[in-house]
Amino acid sequence: MTQLLLNITPDWLPTLNNFVPGRNVELLSALQHALAGTSNERCFYLWGEVGCGKSHLMQAAVVQARSLGQSAVFAHGAVPDLVPVIAVDDVEALDDAAQIALFTLYNRVRESGGMLLVSGGSAPTHLSLRDDLRTRLGWGLIYQVHALNDAEKAQALEQHGQARGFILPRDVTQYLLRHGRRDMPALLGLMDALDAQCLRLQRAPSVPLLKEVMQTFNVESV
Secondary structure (H helix, E strand, O other): OOOOOOOOOOOOOOOOOOOOOOOOHHHHHHHHHHHHOOOOOOEEEEEOOOOOOHHHHHHHHHHHHHHOOOOEEEEEOOOOOOOOEEEEEOHHHOOHHHHHHHHHHHHHHHHHOOEEEEEEOOOHHHOOOOHHHHHHHOOOEEEEOOOOOHHHHHHHHHHHHHHOOOOOOHHHHHHHHHHOOOOHHHHHHHHHHHHHHHHHHOOOOOHHHHHHHHHHOOOOOO
16 A cells, blocks of 8 residues: 655746756856846847747746846736736737737837846747737847757756755666657656655655656656
8 A cells, every 4th residue: 555645845946047058058148147137138039949948947037036026927828017027938829919918018128127038939030920029029139949958858857856855866867868758848747747656655766667657648668
C-alpha cells in the first residue's frame, strides 16, 4: 500500500535566475538591465518556436519586477490595463479588439514610461496582425529566443529538480531527453509528474519509475 504524502514540494516559479540562457545570453542581459532601470529600453518583442522559453522569460520578467516593488502583469492572449511592467504572451491569439488595445498600450508605454514585452511565434513582419500593430512591434528590441540543445536541456532539468528539492540522476535525465518530447514544457511536465510519483511511493527517481510515468502519459518509452 502506498502512503499519501502532504504536498511539501516547494512552489516553482519561472525566474530570470533559473532560466538556462543557452544562446540567449544577450537577451537575458537586456531584460535584466531594463528591469533594473540601467537601460532605456522599454519595448521588447520575443519570438521563437513552441517550447523555446518565451513564456518563461515573460513570466520571469513579471516576477522580477514584482520583487523590485513594481506592479507587473502577465497576460496570455489578452491585453491588460497599463501598469509599469506588462507581458503579453502569444500575440497571435489576440482578436481585432485586443490588437487595437495593444496598439494603444504600446503608444502609452512609449509616451509615459514603463516596460512592455510581447511574444509571438514569428518575427513581426511575418505576423498575421494589423499593419499598424506589426509596425509598432518592430520599433522596439526584437529577439529570437533560441531553443536549448540537449546539454542545456539537461542542465535546465537538473536545475528544475533541485528547485523542487530532489536530485535527478544523470541516467534519468538522459533517458528523458532520449525518449520524451523535445520541448521543455513537456519535459518539465514529465519531470514534475515523476517528482509527484516519487513522493507518493517514497522512492528515489529512477529510469523504471520514469517509464511508468511516461506510460501513464502515453509517452513512448521503449
